[in-house]
Amino acid sequence: MNYFSSDFKLGILGGGQLGKMLLSETRKFDIQTYVLDPSDDAPCKIACNKFFKGDITDFDTVYNFGKQVNVLTFEIELVNIDALEKLEREGIKVFPSPKTLRGIQNKGIQKEFYINNKIPTAEYEKFSALTALKEKVENNQIQLPFVWKCTEFGYDGNGVKIIRNYADLESLPNVECIAEEMIPFKNEIAVIVCRNASGEIRTYPVVEMEFHPEANQVEYVICPARIDEKVAEKARAIALNVSIKFDHVGLLAVEMFQTQDDQIIVNEVAPRPHNSGHYSIEASYTSQFENHLRAILNLPLGDTQSKLAGIMVNLSGEEGFTGNVVYENLEQILSWSGVTPHIYGKKETRPFRKMGHVTIVHKDLNEARILAEKVKNTIRVISSKPKLNPFKL
Template identity: 35%
Template sequence: MRHQTPAATVGVVGGGQLGRMMGEAAGPLGVELVVSDPTPDCPAAPVVRDQIVADFDDYDAIHELAERADVLTFEIELADPDEMAAVSEATDTPVHPTPETLRTIQDKLVQNRALDDAGIPIPAYRQVDSVADLRAAGEALGWPLMLKAREGGYDGRGNRPVEGPEEAPQAFEAVGGAALAEELIDFERELAVMGVRGADETCAYPVTETVHEAEILRELVAPARVDDAVRERAREVAFDVLEMLDGRGVFGIELFETADGGILVNEIAPRPHNSGHWTIEGAGCSQFEQHVRAVLGWPLGSAEARSPAVTRNILGDVDQPEAASLAGTGEVLSTPSASLHWYGKREVRPLRKMGHVTATDADANRGDLLQTARELDDALTFET
């Protein structure tokens, strides 16, 4: 396929930090982004061609995106798959990943059933539509268990561990109704693989170790500190997931490593993901450039690691929302092995992801890089 620059326009539903980093990666390729997002001057706005201020499920906004773009994609699962499908048909603009894939992944119960039907290993689960269902799930799966809202949960929102039947009413109310109960996995560690589907090829980045606290991703270690057998099994499962899905793009595949070295799929994101932020400095082609290449049907870039990498998320350390002003950046900027990424959010909230720090060094071990990233993050604070 012959390419020329300026090469294409990509329409993106969502203009948060993922859209921002996608825009940063698209520019050198000659690709322009137009985003739709309900927040005026959203984080992506400074680095993309234009923003349409509209809700994620605004049909007219998605239609305008399609008319201005060669392909539609999304950086948030709040996009409406039915409207995207209708717009695609009306304008003949392709959507990647496909609306059907988005529809499958938006609902955690539908997602689990699709994985189960494909023979991909996942935790045991039950559908929960009432307090009685939750108590029955506990009897079947064992207490404690993990209760997940079927739709809309992220960064720990919508997920709640339930210790026993006495907590069922409060837990069911907290997740807001229709839910999914899963056995609580006593995992060795959490892992992730950023998988990529292109026009006629697939690839995957090295297996990454993810460290969560209170259901929020705090840091990444790439490649993961696991043995070769676990690494290979994680990659096999990730490619099985890619085979199950439809459409082009980057997919964040979150995994559990069990005590016996097994791999279970936790959740899938049909877009670039926090677990892949290390690829900006640590891989031949970042997950964001890769997503742009993939949705356009262009040849994929290298997913090979250039060096070990550790990423630490910069989280809001405030007690209540306030204007975002980050202090202590001098230490990061003066460290040759470190890179600072600021997401451009106007307001900092408790534990909100505001940016990240990545440490890379081909001659350093992952333990030293992790210590560096932690020390640099500890030096950052939000001024009041």
């Protein structure tokens, strides 16, 4: 197939920042793209060849969009799988496949998959509704604390909660859910696997999520992870196995825990480019976005090794600010060597909204870490406020 400067069309469901960074690669290779997203302000609206406004969870919308392209992919899991299945039956190539996505989209099914395939994962129990779980907790039939996860429609930390007592359950929606054993982990790590339709498969190095000591929020994604080489090898082997067992084509981000006794436990996966791989744009020989593209087009995969150590800091909207975004002190961080901000292009900030990220690269990982902290403490994502005229109050 001739993809380059040709009539070939790649369809992308979802037009957010992941799609935007993927478009950067399709532009580099001059591959035509169609994007479907519900928002007129989608970051992907420019840089694709054709933008379609529509609901990516609606059967007809996804089906009609998909019929116009040669290969279809998605930048978010919450898409209409029935439409993807029909498209696949009618000869449209869909990667990752709807079958793979079925095994991932619902977290209950995902957990069963790990058990069936002997992939190490935390103990869990599934409940058809919250009421059933509440009953168990009331009757002390489940050990506290545990992790509650709704099986569907969770995203970006929504749909996950640590339950320490009964009261923590009160505000949760009454939907299908799982209660998962809480793993007292030493490190949270991730491995991105890429695999093309021919079965060529590669893993990126293990990355480490460094948490804020008090806030319990991921502050830095660090590549390579500062863990023992043998543990890293084990994590990469498990991630490879997960990708193969899912028969996954494209990029698969495998999030894992390193336990206190150096066991590796799979937490969950995302079948697409992932926040934990953003560092790769500057630090790797081949970025995760380029390799996702190569994988779904069945091109040879690119080198997943790093040129330099890389650290990623998310730019999230600060609490207390809503409205037109302002990146305070952005100019200051631009003056530091090896620092690259990525601004996603969302006009409005909201507390915790992902507005961008910053990559820090350096030959020395420790130096990169020092610089990353400086970046984190310098830049702020706030909103512009009209200046009040004190005489007009």
